[in-house]
Amino acid sequence: MTARGRDAAATGPHGRVPVAVLISGRGSNLKALIDAAKAADYPARIALVISNNAAAGGLGFARDAGIPTRVIPHRDFDCREAFDAALDDVLRQAGVSYICLAGFMRLLTPDFVTAWQDRILNIHPALLPAFRGLDTHARALEAGVRFTGCTAHLVRPEMDDGPIIAQAVVPVLPDDDAERLGARVLAAEHRCLPHALALLAGGLIEVRGQRALAHAKPASETYLFNPWLEPDKMA
Ligand code: GAR
Numbered sequence: 001m002t003a004r005g006r007d008a009a010a011t012g013p014h015g016r017v018p019v020a021v022l023i024s025g026r027g028s029n030l031k032a033l034i035d036a037a038k039a040a041d042y043p044a045r046i047a048l049v050i051s052n053n054a055a056a057g058g059l060g061f062a063r064d065a066g067i068p069t070r071v072i073p074h075r076d077f078d079c080r081e082a083f084d085a086a087l088d089d090v091l092r093q094a095g096v097s098y099i100c101l102a103g104f105m106r107l108l109t110p111d112f113v114t115a116w117q118d119r120i121l122n123i124h125p126a127l128l129p130a131f132r133g134l135d136t137h138a139r140a141l142e143a144g145v146r147f148t149g150c151t152a153h154l155v156r157p158e159m160d161d162g163p164i165i166a167q168a169v170v171p172v173l174p175d176d177d178a179e180r181l182g183a184r185v186l187a188a189e190h191r192c193l194p195h196a197l198a199l200l201a202g203g204l205i206e207v208r209g210q211r212a213l214a215h216a217k218p219a220s221e222t223y224l225f226n227p228w229l230e231p232d233k234m235a
Contacts, residue, residue, distance in 0.1 A: 027058015152196030
């Protein structure tokens with residue numbers, strides 16, 4: 001069983017599944033989602049953008065697109081449980097079906113994650129299960145890997161764990177530093193996350209244990225392994 005039937009009633013008058021995007025900073029992945037959701041056949045609509053940080057630059061992308069925003073400053077709460085309870089209230093009042101973490105730099109409590117089981121999508125800037133946590137690009141360079149990338153996955157209580165919906169691979173080039181490599185990975189994230197959200201919100205993902213199976217044959221351009229290094233665009 002996929003989530004298709006379950007979400008059919010939740011699409012409402014807009015005919016698309018309502019999703020909340022959670023951010024903490026720049027919001028370039030949010031921007032990629034906003035752009036993807038402009039397509040007439042995109043199955044999700046971004047109903048709300050929430051940030052734990054009032055200064056998050058990404059809030060501007062939401063406002064420019066006419067998407068409602070909420071700031072829930074984590075410093076206003078004594079503990080993670082209280083923050084997550086407030087977050088849960090806002091999400092339920094907004095009536096969203098899915099939560100997309102797009103550079104949301106807060107760990108969610110196990111109770112929250114369990115309450116939203118298989119409904120929270122995260123983008124991580126490495127090929128999980130390699131390089132969980134922070135500073136992924138510096139660590140990838142130090143480890144000497146030839147490829148790295150990004151992972152869009154369902155969230156589980158353990159950090160950077162959960163069924164993988166999509167991954168994109170990028171090469172590590174000889175003159176990379178963490179910034180250059182990070183920019184290459186970020187460009188891949190901007191394709192990977194909207195693709196994964198479309199599968200999830202479209203009701204096409206079936207979770208079997210640790211695996212997320214997509215009930216859709218990807219278009220050839222969504223086979224993200226071995227990406228073409230366009231000669232004209234190489235530095
Ligand atoms: C992205 O690279 C995302 O993968 C990462 O933060 C960046 C946010 O950029 N997320 C994490 O590291 C989560 N552990 P953005 O604000 O421009 O989308």
